[in-house]
Amino acid sequence: MGPHSPRLCVTESHSPLAPPMPAEIAALRDGGEPVWIFAYGSLLWDARLRDAPTEAALLRGYHRSFCLYSYDYRGTPARPGLTLGLDRGGSCRGAALRLPTDALDRVWHREMSGRLVYAARLLLVYTAKGARQALAFTALRSCADYVGRLPLDQKARMILGAAGRHGACRDYFENTLRHLEQLGFADAPLRRLAERVQALAAGDRV
16 A cells, blocks of 8 residues: 555544554454554654564655644643654655564554544555555544644743653653664754754753
8 A cells, every 4th residue: 555545543532442453454463474563753662662673664655743742641731742643745764663463452552542643554664675564653633632733942842841641741752863863764853853952951941
């Protein structure tokens, strides 16, 4: 499938439970073959996936963006944070993770539980070994948590000032950026955002 294949999950929900896997995704789990997941954010540094074989991968048609509000994990309703999504347009360098089939349920739960902000898609990613079909979690533009484009300064202030059940939004941001750079994935927009976060923190002007 190409970058504009149909969404496999589109219904907005605030249930703490993940919705059932669509048949197309469940078939990956039941097929017995390893499953490829496209990692572009915190999946890159999830401790439970640390030993997974990886290949540098390019996804066309989407870019990495802090385009989703976080009211729980990295923020609160009174002071929301921001989390990453794959938003339409451009391209994104990340990693294709080769996971055993029994890990798919864990990843599905991780990404799809709680406020439903992602659409799960089977997309082509391009690696040095050729194209692979991978499961990618793209930003669900129709959900209430979709931010869209915010000014750089506003994003930086939200990242610097928010914290939630899983810790500070700034820690999430900096951990992701550090792992991207360790893997050699340059992301100029995130680097500019990091510089603005650091400048605000130095001036203590949240």
